[in-house]
Amino acid sequence: MTYFLTQLANGLSYGLILGLIAVGFVIVFTSTGVLNFAHGSVLLTGAYLVAILHDPIGFWPAVVVGILGAALLGVLINAVLVRNLAEPNPGTAAILMLGVDILLLTELTRRIGNRVLPIGAPWGADVIAIGGVTLPTSRAIAAGVAVVVFALLWYLFARTDTGVAMRAAAADGDTASLMGIRLSRTGATGWALAGALAAIAGVLLASFPAPGVAPTLAISAFAAIPAWVLGGFDSVVGAIVGGLIIGVVTALAVGYEAELHVLGRGLGEVVPYAVMIIVLLVRPSGLFGRKEAVRV
Amino acid sequence: MPDPLLLVEDLAVAYDGAVQALRGVALRVDPGSVVAVLGSNGAGKTTLLRAISRSLGDVGGSVTAGRISFAGQDLARRDASWAVRAGLVQVPEGRRIFRDLTVEENLRAGGYTVRDARARREATDRVLDLFPILAERSHQRGGLLSGGQQQMLAMGRALMASPKLLLLDEPSLGLAPQLVEQIGDIIEQIHAQGTSVLLIEQNAAMGLRVADRAYVLEVGAVTAEGASAELAGTDDIRNRYLGVSTTSPTRTTHEDAPVDVPVHLQRTSGARAERLRVEDVTVRFGGITALSGVSFTIEPGTIHALIGPNGAGKSTCINVLGGAYRATSGTVHYGDAEVTALPSHRIADLGVARTFQNISLSLEATVEDNLLVGRHRVMRTGASAQTLRLPHARKEERTERTAVRRIASLLGIEQLLGRAVHTLSYGDRKRVEMGRALAAEPTLLLLDEPVAGMTHGESQVMADVIRAAQQELGLSILLVEHDMPFVMGLAEQITVLDFGKRIAEGPPDHVQRDPEVLRAYLGSAAA
Numbered sequence: 001m002t003y004f005l006t007q008l009a010n011g012l013s014y015g016l017i018l019g020l021i022a023v024g025f026v027i028v029f030t031s032t033g034v035l036n037f038a039h040g041s042v043l044l045t046g047a048y049l050v051a052i053l054h055d056p057i058g059f060w061p062a063v064v065v066g067i068l069g070a071a072l073l074g075v076l077i078n079a080v081l082v083r084n085l086a087e088p089n090p091g092t093a094a095i096l097m098l099g100v101d102i103l104l105l106t107e108l109t110r111r112i113g114n115r116v117l118p119i120g121a122p123w124g125a126d127v128i129a130i131g132g133v134t135l136p137t138s139r140a141i142a143a144g145v146a147v148v149v150f151a152l153l154w155y156l157f158a159r160t161d162t163g164v165a166m167r168a169a170a171a172d173g174d175t176a177s178l179m180g181i182r183l184s185r186t187g188a189t190g191w192a193l194a195g196a197l198a199a200i201a202g203v204l205l206a207s208f209p210a211p212g213v214a215p216t217l218a219i220s221a222f223a224a225i226p227a228w229v230l231g232g233f234d235s236v237v238g239a240i241v242g243g244l245i246i247g248v249v250t251a252l253a254v255g256y257e258a259e260l261h262v263l264g265r266g267l268g269e270v271v272p273y274a275v276m277i278i279v280l281l282v283r284p285s286g287l288f289g290r291k292e293a294v295r296v
Numbered sequence: 297m298p299d300p301l302l303l304v305e306d307l308a309v310a311y312d313g314a315v316q317a318l319r320g321v322a323l324r325v326d327p328g329s330v331v332a333v334l335g336s337n338g339a340g341k342t343t344l345l346r347a348i349s350r351s352l353g354d355v356g357g358s359v360t361a362g363r364i365s366f367a368g369q370d371l372a373r374r375d376a377s378w379a380v381r382a383g384l385v386q387v388p389e390g391r392r393i394f395r396d397l398t399v400e401e402n403l404r405a406g407g408y409t410v411r412d413a414r415a416r417r418e419a420t421d422r423v424l425d426l427f428p429i430l431a432e433r434s435h436q437r438g439g440l441l442s443g444g445q446q447q448m449l450a451m452g453r454a455l456m457a458s459p460k461l462l463l464l465d466e467p468s469l470g471l472a473p474q475l476v477e478q479i480g481d482i483i484e485q486i487h488a489q490g491t492s493v494l495l496i497e498q499n500a501a502m503g504l505r506v507a508d509r510a511y512v513l514e515v516g517a518v519t520a521e522g523a524s525a526e527l528a529g530t531d532d533i534r535n536r537y538l539g540v541s542t543t544s545p546t547r548t549t550h551e552d553a554p555v556d557v558p559v560h561l562q563r564t565s566g567a568r569a570e571r572l573r574v575e576d577v578t579v580r581f582g583g584i585t586a587l588s589g590v591s592f593t594i595e596p597g598t599i600h601a602l603i604g605p606n607g608a609g610k611s612t613c614i615n616v617l618g619g620a621y622r623a624t625s626g627t628v629h630y631g632d633a634e635v636t637a638l639p640s641h642r643i644a645d646l647g648v649a650r651t652f653q654n655i656s657l658s659l660e661a662t663v664e665d666n667l668l669v670g671r672h673r674v675m676r677t678g679a680s681a682q683t684l685r686l687p688h689a690r691k692e693e694r695t696e697r698t699a700v701r702r703i704a705s706l707l708g709i710e711q712l713l714g715r716a717v718h719t720l721s722y723g724d725r726k727r728v729e730m731g732r733a734l735a736a737e738p739t740l741l742l743l744d745e746p747v748a749g750m751t752h753g754e755s756q757v758m759a760d761v762i763r764a765a766q767q768e769l770g771l772s773i774l775l776v777e778h779d780m781p782f783v784m785g786l787a788e789q790i791t792v793l794d795f796g797k798r799i800a801e802g803p804p805d806h807v808q809r810d811p812e813v814l815r816a817y818l819g820s821a822a823a
Contacts, residue, residue, distance in 0.1 A: 171396055176405065
């Protein structure tokens, strides 16, 4: 039982981190209609900045620089590339993003090489144990940070002018611009938010039990894609729930791999996509996605 | 003369650099006045508003000549956001409220440009004072409001920016006569509070009632202008836009109507209309009863109308007949077949075709392709034969294209066949949808607001088209419509719904005098 609870706790905290990444996918998609396949390398950029700066300027200032840097990178990708597409459509933009991802990843790989850069987090490799259930301190902190970030996001979208304007623009851009809402601005805000969330997720993912920042960190953003899709492309709540589902399922699949050996090894990497496919078979627009043509 | 608030001079607009939508349009709105723009479909009214509110770019249009100035400032290099901040706010056609946002959030989005908290509070108070219903519903999602309430929300949302000039695009579209009056009153109130209004309106009676001045736009150019009262007195305006009176079920006589022109629509099969029996149908969504115990019968080959206030359950009823919604209880029989037990594609196979209130066409495809989709039911060759372009498939395609052309000419959209649907005006899209339904060679045609967004003259032409189709194809027709002259002139039998219940039924002259109908629906408009 404690083994199960340990796996569950790990899964939930991992799921919350995936949720942070998946929410970034959602916000970029709803604010600019782009499937942001460069999200992983934005995440890696944020984590990389923290890894190289924590020594000279201290961990917390480095985190601030990492978050701002990733947000700025997102804004630049949007302003320089996405907004200048000659013929903006989701397909072209998605392929453009794959290109951006390869460029960024290549440059970061060149800089990092085959090193693994420590993230320098003050919580190190401590472990919390409550009644036999063990959880790395970093993962407990990750869960706490994610919950706080989600609460802030809720406040932003439900209670502030900027948030309401972003939702209006996402729902019907043409009409929103008739209210004086500038789509260029809501788009930039979306990219900045997504970048910041990615950087936070990057720092949390590179903490213990992970060894540190390595180029493979960018790949971990892809684990959030099934979470994003099964939550329904355009739902922030869906992305969080999707993250939790994928996180728990992955942790359990890895934790019980020995018992499930009939299914072969490496189950943890396959399970998220299997869950995604099953959900989409039952609910084609995801768990919380807007249904096409509700009213006839 | 005072300096004009809005001055449009010699304006020309083209779409995709080719389709000329407006030419040489001149118009002025003085401070503190209400100006109406009348005109038939595709005349360029919405284009004019979009040019003024700087939102042409969204639909691929651009100003090719002329000048628009607002409060003395040239708008040439200004964007929509600047216009809103300068006090020029548009309520778009079809309301376009944010359905997933609450009423309160919709209003908040409307007041986005107002940074000053006190100014915003005052604007909110004013809006809630004009539309008390919005205060009651402030925490509901916009999409749950009825059509009339959505129009109020759209207007309230625009007023949140405290505009100097409010641009209204078809505020009465799809609203019941009583609500149209109410919207008219509200426009007068907004005007009395010092906001100028530029109003585009298909309902010319309402437009001319509230406006001081009016312009008539025909095929992209202004053909008449003057004081509203003056214009309302001219014969041309009376015939084309006002109609003679709401109580004359006479056939139209004006020249451009295809009256008695045989169009030779032919059936490819010997299908015949059957009797449609709706018996005690109830539909509930969650806790809301949209229809309760409604019964009526449509005799084969007759035109039956369903009228009633917004939210009375008319569209729900059509959706049950077409198979989009399931009845909670009760049955619908078409001939011997029980419609309520069949999925919608099987209902289509029975010969039931429909059009949609909100129009449901493939926007990127051409008019011709949209109509060909309607032929699907009567086409015989399979996908593989068509792909391989076997001789019999090519022959069928030729026949089908001829059939589609014939339907298009009946509806007067022949010249639009090659155009993509998204470039068409609302009224023309309605025609295309009707064409698609006719293309399926139905025996029962369900029409949901076939003349919404059309002028009186155009709706008379549509009435002739419907009558011709009915006679030549032996169709039964069920129509839902708010345009009373249209309904009264066309329908043989009318069922009136209110709050999901049938409150009256009978021939037009009988229903028109029913006190219950006058109270719930027609209001003083029928008097």
